[in-house]
Amino acid sequence: MANQHGDFVWYELMTSDADAAQDFYSGLLGWNYAESGQDGVDYRMFSAGEAQIGGQLQLTPPMVEHGARPAWVGYIRVDDVPAALEKARASGATVLMEGNEVPGVGPFAMLHDPEGAFYYIIDDQSGEESHAFSTHEPKVGHCAWNELMAGDKAAEISFYSNQFGWSVAETMNMGPMGTYDMLKCGADRDFMFGGMMARPPAMPVSMWTFYFRVPDIHAAADYVKDRGGEILNGPMEVPGGDMCINAMDPQGAMFSIIGSPGDKQ
Incomplete structure (x- = not known):
């Protein structure tokens, strides 16, 4: 199934210790790592089997001085980066980085949405399909769910729907925590890729989190x-x-995992 505008296609970890992070996640999720070959930057790509899932960036002192911290950020595919940036700015997003290109792939940019949640957009011109997010079958090491905790959920749904054509497919009542809205990208799709919920009062900022699949949640x-x-x-x-x-x-990046309960009930 071909990727389309609005799909999550890549996941990136920014970390303060690339070697330690690689050791941690390779053991947890079974990822295989390879150097990207980019000059002057420690960027490593990780895969689940033959499927590339994402990349890992070593934060440099200048990045840290400018406020960068260990974190996971997702890449959303768009058909036209300049047009997407213009539309995002007009809708209240802030563009943090633009004018860059992944060699052999295409242009990308980094933004935060009107509530400050970070995300990338990328125009993938490689012709290769991304399998980083598993659309139907549970696949260990792949992303299984993309979730946004938002201060104003209705406003955030409106923002992302306007940017990427997302729609609410189902809504679940979570009692005192409010409702949980599950999202589709494209009316003809038969799968949901993520959800939005109101962030709890203890969480100071809105943020995306990505659920990677493990075989046994208790062992993990x-x-x-x-x-x-x-x-x-x-x-x-x-x-x-x-x-x-x-x-x-261990480096302070928040992440999520999902899996079966295994032998423990």
Whole structure:
């Protein structure tokens, strides 16, 4: 199935210790790493089997001085980067970086939405289909869900729908936590790619989080704790029988995992 405007196609980790982060995530998610070959920058690509999932960027001192911190950021495919930037600016987004290009792929830019959640856009002209997000089948090491915690959920849904053609496919009542809106990209699609919910009062800013699949959620939780990460929430059950965890890696980047409960019920 070809990727289209509005699809998540790549996931990037910005980290303060590239070697330690590679060791942590390769053990947790089974990723294989390879150097990108870019001059003057430590950028490593990681794959689940034959499928490329994303890249890992070593933060440099100048990046840190300008406010960069360990974090995960997703890339959303667009048909035209300059047009997408113009539309985003007109809708209240802030462009943080533009005018760059991934060799052999195409132009990209980094933004934050009207509430400050970071994301990339990219015009992938390589002709290769991204399998970073698993659309139908559960695949270990792939992203299984993209989630935005927003201060004004209705406004954020309006923003992203206007930018990328997303629509609310289903809504789930979560009681005191409000509603959870599940999203589709394209009316002809038969899968949902993510959701939006109101961020809890303790969370100071809106942000995207990405759920990567593990084979056993409890074994993964033990791994995270044993390897210097921190469990922030979970394991908790989600619709469909899987369980998920929100966590922080040893360098301070927040991430999420999802998987089966394994032998522990």
